[in-house]
Amino acid sequence: MRVKFNDPDFSFQFLRVLGSAASRQADAGECFATADRIVEGDFESWTKEWTRTADRVAAGALKSAESQHNISAADAYLRAANYYRAAEFYLHGNPTDPRIQELSGRGAQCFREGLRTGGTTHQWLEIPYEGTTLPGIFYPASSGRGPVLIAQTGFDGTIDGLFPWAQAATRRGWHCLTFEGPGQGRVIRKQGLPFRPDWEHVISAVVNHLVTRSEVDEKRIALLGVSFGGYLAPRAAAFEKRLAACIANGGVLDFSGPRMPKDKTREEYASLIRSHPDQVNAKMRKMAEQSVGARWAQENGQYTFGASSPAEWLSKLLDYDLTQVAGQITCPVLVVDVENENNFPGEARKLYEALICPKTWLYFTEEEGAGDHCQTGSPALAQQRILDWLQEAVA
Secondary structure (H helix, E strand, O other): OOOOOOOHHHHHHHHHHHHHHHHOOOOHHHHHHHHHHOOOOOHHHHHHHHHHHHHHHHHHHHHHHHOOOHHHHHHHHHHHHHHHHHHHOOOOOOOOOHHHHHHHHHHHHHHHHHHHHOOOOOEEEEEEEOOEEEEEEEEOOOOOOEEEEEEEOOOOOOHHHHHHHHHHHHHOOOEEEEEOOOOOHHHHHOOOOOOOOOOHHHHHHHHHHHOOOOOEEEEEEEEEEEOOHHHHHHHHHOOOOOOOEEEEEOOOOEOOHHHOOOOOOHHHHHHHHHHOHHHHHHHHHHHHHHOHHHHHHHHHHHHHHOOOOHHHHHHHHOOOEOOOOHHHOOOOEEEEEEOEOOOOOOHHHHHHHHOOOOEEEEEEOOOOOOOEHHHOOOHHHHHHHHHHHHHHHOO
């Protein structure tokens, strides 16, 4: 689905912001007015104009808050948080750019204020994790003791982007815990912890916290992974047996799969990356010069995986492969795919076929308006179908 921009990456990221209107985290008019000012394919222009909009909306939120118009303040703070996230999105080519910390910090503060002034019932957490902590938010449902959905993001998301899943889950009687792990949000920006392939250590820390809470039914803990979370969540489920269900939206068997040349085996591909890094770097950098999406993926990949070059990043990705462990998953799994999956094409089907546990296939189409990666333009439809499955799978 192309929206406003001809460049597919700018179009998708714009759709991502626009789709957040369903959870009151964006306003269509503000989004289109911002897009009108952005120069196609220009990262600096993108950052400048989303920052301009975010600053204006945040100022309006503060004005409403000072006049005790808390609902108006909350709505504006949530929109500003989303716009700050968008503004910071393309900055990771230079990890020392001060705007990374500045804009992500403003966004995080706006999100906190949005939850607080809006009266959303929630509890901020610092989840113990290997000598440090991971930021989390526990959103209780109104039903007392009950099931809980752990919702996690992927390659480039932040905790505020999981708010729609928390809203959808609690409305259905599920508690929800959202968090940021290594490679994500605050944990990479402030703590400097990159992604790790053995994600079960991350999820086990989250589950360890949940089972101490009296309102949580420890027999009904489910895990949702969005985008790259569609690799991370199944990986965790292969080892963390306290999970009652797992959702991979969308599913990923092998993170390197879409990047692998069709004329090479996995072993040949790995050898090329590790034996000829200069050649690989030159090719990758040329691709980045020709494609907004390739440039962003490389820059964000190096930033979030702790890699100093494109070749080192590709080498690290080789460790993100579920081929040998997918068969160890025993809980029910929902594998989600879309018609126009351009990030991990074909990976959801490969994951589904590798599973031997109870499994369900869910497919979204372009005709429904949900054919883009993670149903970005149709979050309400995605929540309807995915959470209906969850409620039936975990009775």
